[in-house]
Amino acid sequence: MTRSDLHRIPTTLADGRELIYFDDVTADREPAKDTRDLPQVEHHSTARFDVLTGEWVTLAAHRMNRTFLPPADHCPLCPTREGREPTEIPDASYDVVVFENRFPSLARSVPDTEPYVDDTPLWPQRPANGRCEVVCFTSDHDSSFTQLPLSRVRTVIDVWADRTAELSALSGIAEVFPFENRGTEIGVTLEHPHGQIYAYPFLSPRSAQLLAQAQAHHERTGRELIRDVLEAEQAAGTRVLVQGEHWTAFVPAAARWPIEAHLVPHRQVPDFAALDDAERDELAALYHDLLQRFTAFFGEEPPYIAAWHQAPVGEGRELTRMYLQLFSLRRAPGKLKYLAGSESGAGAWIGDTTPEAIANRLREVAS
Amino acid sequence: MTRSDLHRIPTTLADGRELIYFDDVTADREPAKDTRDLPQVEHHSTARFDVLTGEWVTLAAHRMNRTFLPPADHCPLCPTREGREPTEIPDASYDVVVFENRFPSLARSVPDTEPYVDDTPLWPQRPANGRCEVVCFTSDHDSSFTQLPLSRVRTVIDVWADRTAELSALSGIAEVFPFENRGTEIGVTLEHPHGQIYAYPFLSPRSAQLLAQAQAHHERTGRELIRDVLEAEQAAGTRVLVQGEHWTAFVPAAARWPIEAHLVPHRQVPDFAALDDAERDELAALYHDLLQRFTAFFGEEPPYIAAWHQAPVGEGRELTRMYLQLFSLRRAPGKLKYLAGSESGAGAWIGDTTPEAIANRLREVAS
Numbered sequence: 001m002t003r004s005d006l007h008r009i010p011t012t013l014a015d016g017r018e019l020i021y022f023d024d025v026t027a028d029r030e031p032a033k034d035t036r037d038l039p040q041v042e043h044h045s046t047a048r049f050d051v052l053t054g055e056w057v058t059l060a061a062h063r064m065n066r067t068f069l070p071p072a073d074h075c076p077l078c079p080t081r082e083g084r085e086p087t088e089i090p091d092a093s094y095d096v097v098v099f100e101n102r103f104p105s106l107a108r109s110v111p112d113t114e115p116y117v118d119d120t121p122l123w124p125q126r127p128a129n130g131r132c133e134v135v136c137f138t139s140d141h142d143s144s145f146t147q148l149p150l151s152r153v154r155t156v157i158d159v160w161a162d163r164t165a166e167l168s169a170l171s172g173i174a175e176v177f178p179f180e181n182r183g184t185e186i187g188v189t190l191e192h193p194h195g196q197i198y199a200y201p202f203l204s205p206r207s208a209q210l211l212a213q214a215q216a217h218h219e220r221t222g223r224e225l226i227r228d229v230l231e232a233e234q235a236a237g238t239r240v241l242v243q244g245e246h247w248t249a250f251v252p253a254a255a256r257w258p259i260e261a262h263l264v265p266h267r268q269v270p271d272f273a274a275l276d277d278a279e280r281d282e283l284a285a286l287y288h289d290l291l292q293r294f295t296a297f298f299g300e301e302p303p304y305i306a307a308w309h310q311a312p313v314g315e316g317r318e319l320t321r322m323y324l325q326l327f328s329l330r331r332a333p334g335k336l337k338y339l340a341g342s343e344s345g346a347g348a349w350i351g352d353t354t355p356e357a358i359a360n361r362l363r364e365v366a367s
Numbered sequence: 368m369t370r371s372d373l374h375r376i377p378t379t380l381a382d383g384r385e386l387i388y389f390d391d392v393t394a395d396r397e398p399a400k401d402t403r404d405l406p407q408v409e410h411h412s413t414a415r416f417d418v419l420t421g422e423w424v425t426l427a428a429h430r431m432n433r434t435f436l437p438p439a440d441h442c443p444l445c446p447t448r449e450g451r452e453p454t455e456i457p458d459a460s461y462d463v464v465v466f467e468n469r470f471p472s473l474a475r476s477v478p479d480t481e482p483y484v485d486d487t488p489l490w491p492q493r494p495a496n497g498r499c500e501v502v503c504f505t506s507d508h509d510s511s512f513t514q515l516p517l518s519r520v521r522t523v524i525d526v527w528a529d530r531t532a533e534l535s536a537l538s539g540i541a542e543v544f545p546f547e548n549r550g551t552e553i554g555v556t557l558e559h560p561h562g563q564i565y566a567y568p569f570l571s572p573r574s575a576q577l578l579a580q581a582q583a584h585h586e587r588t589g590r591e592l593i594r595d596v597l598e599a600e601q602a603a604g605t606r607v608l609v610q611g612e613h614w615t616a617f618v619p620a621a622a623r624w625p626i627e628a629h630l631v632p633h634r635q636v637p638d639f640a641a642l643d644d645a646e647r648d649e650l651a652a653l654y655h656d657l658l659q660r661f662t663a664f665f666g667e668e669p670p671y672i673a674a675w676h677q678a679p680v681g682e683g684r685e686l687t688r689m690y691l692q693l694f695s696l697r698r699a700p701g702k703l704k705y706l707a708g709s710e711s712g713a714g715a716w717i718g719d720t721t722p723e724a725i726a727n728r729l730r731e732v733a734s
Contacts, residue, residue, distance in 0.1 A: 048621040050623065051580060051596065052576075052596070053577070054580050056715070057622070057718065058715065059718045059721055060718070060719055061719060105709065117603075118605060118620070120602075122599050122620075123620045123621065177708075177712070177715075179708030181707040186706075186711075187707050196708065204714055204715040205713070205715060206714035209420045213418060213419060225419070229418065232485070232489050236485035238485060253484045253485070253487075254417035254419075254424045254484075256417065256424045307708055309713075337554075339554075339706065340548040340553050340555070341544075342544070342546070342571075344674075345544070345674030345692065346544050346546075346567075346572070346573045346574065346676075347571055348423070348425065348572060348573075349422070349425065351427070352426075
């Protein structure tokens with residue numbers, strides 16, 4: 001379903017990592033060579049099973065020395081420009097570009113590990129094989145996703161679809177998770193507008209939780225959980241922000257973040273790759289609209305996390321569907337929501353507003 | 368098991384909240400009257416069931432206006448001193464004091480709610496009845512738990528035991544959770560050395576997870592999960608920090624925070640109230656020691672969360688035991704661990720060190 005005017009041009013970086021240009025404006029690229037003398041980063045990512053929670057925790061000790069907020073003229077996500085140090089992107093310009101993270105949490109070909117920590121069956125461990133990709137949304141360092149033209153948002157959706165299809169096909173991948181962290185307040189280490197894609201070798205804890213809930217709901221009712229949630233939100237209407245032909249955006253009934261919205265497809269579509277053209281077009285418009293509202297809500301672009309939950313690659317795929325969870329830790333201008341004892345220690349979330357109040361405000365600020 | 372030289376003197380604040388002095392030095396207190404004209408804070412805390420995760424989320428809209436980092440001379444946790452505005456503590460001095468939070472997340476006598484959000488059975492809701500208490504560890508505004516003398520740490524343990532017993536006996540309480548948030552970097556709104564106790568009307572998500580794991584382990588092996596974890600850590604030895612007669616401290620095999628230690632009792636003891644004198648004495652010494660190591664690790668007191676997990680008040684109580692989870696978000700001086708897309712969105716934790724490296728460092732810095 002990728003548009004025919006999107007040009008996909010793969011190349012390879014000096015240390016063997018894959019890089020793909022996705023050109024929606026630029027025509028006829030002949031990719032430049034990566035001239036850097038780049039040492040190989042050794043990956044020793046290991047996932048350990050936490051028997052107290054039933055979750056996998058990834059340890060990636062090689063990430064300790066990753067790049068942290070470099071000055072703008074050393075941004076590794078800008079194109080490589082004449083007279084400046086080469087960046088991660090060898091070409092002098094790009095539209096959208098994807099490449100493998102140099103300091104990945106989940107890596108290709110991690111060496112084998114012992115099956116258990118300290119030979120103790122209580123503590124299974126495994127190589128954290130997977131893949132972490134960086135997606136640069138624009139070559140303009142000072143822009144942001146919120147400021148992209150709609151046509152570019154549409155391109156990024158095609159890119160997410162391309163990457164989801166390709167990463168899902170790699171052996172051992174259980175889930176493909178595209179996301180964007182925006183804002184230094186949530187620890188973004190590079191300011192250049194970009195997102196990431198993690199291809200996990202296990203189901204993420206959030207997806208495992210959702211799948212367990214969806215499974216139980218299906219056994220009880222014979223129905224798909226997210227469909228029922230979507231229809232209930234549409235019927236109640238109290239938290240709906242916008243209802244399109246293919247997607248509906250709403251503040252969820254039990255929102256846990258100070259500002260949170262879900263954008264859910266009307267069809268049971270597992271991931272980006274399975275979206276048709278009409279769904280992609282409308283998604284571009286509605287996601288763009290949601291980001292504008294988040295900005296209007298605070299009077300400036302807030303820090304946010306855009307989490308694109310997709311159905312598992314394997315088992316359980318038919319029980320759920322893709323959806324966007326867009327949220328911010330900002331409670332009010334200058335005030336962050338902190339995850340302290342109750343949230344971080346006990347996992348018990350306390351909010352100081354209501355989903356209906358947030359929905360009202362997000363409706364008021366619609367442009 | 369509370370020491371006979373600890374004097375427990377209850378009184379009532381102007382708005383009816385309970386306050387209890389626990390004096391370990393002061394003798395013969397006649398509690399002063401709270402002279403403030405204090406309006407009642409209306410509590411409308413509601414818990415909503417998040418069907419996508421299976422967790423309860425609490426909404427406490429009245430907390431939006433709580434006190435936020437007041438100047439030291441307006442600290443509401445200092446004693447009420449001659450010529451200054453009255454504080455939350457009417458007396459001119461105290462040793463340790465506990466009182467009900469004025470802006471509680473979980474409150475007494477919350478009005479009834481409709482059983483479902485928008486009459487939709489997918490979204491159960493309930494009044495968030497419970498109790499939130501503040502525990503002031505010392506009247507010295509500029510001190511910290513780490514700087515307390517051992518005798519005071521022992522008093523606080525008795526106070527936690529007293530409160531656990533009393534709060535567990537309230538109707539509808541499923542879990543009592545004492546914790547301390549330390550450091551403005553994790554959002555502490557009052558600098559005065561203090562902790563909190565939440566009495567939840569539901570099992571916290573973390574405890575529910577642990578209970579599910581403990582239940583599965585028990586069905587498989589007939590044994591208690593935390594006992595097996597404790598014995599495996601002792602046998603491996605690679606992450607043990609200190610092993611006493613009644614308690615062992617270790618960095619857990621699948622630690623998820625940049626620095627994290629667990630302190631686990633050797634006996635299957637459900638909560639503070641059930642600890643005997645010898646266990647309390649050793650706990651005071653070992654907890655004090657752990658906090659000193661955290662400080663030495665960073666060269667200064669780091670932000671931290673001390674989460675005292677206790678067994679459920681009701682069902683499942685025999686399957687688990689109390690333990691301390693002490694952790695910091697600080698990765699290195701000036702560097703915080705942020706919970707971004709992978710952690711906050713997907714629940715998949717990525718660390719950039721190993722539990723063994725943290726344990727080695729925490730052993731080196733032992734005083």
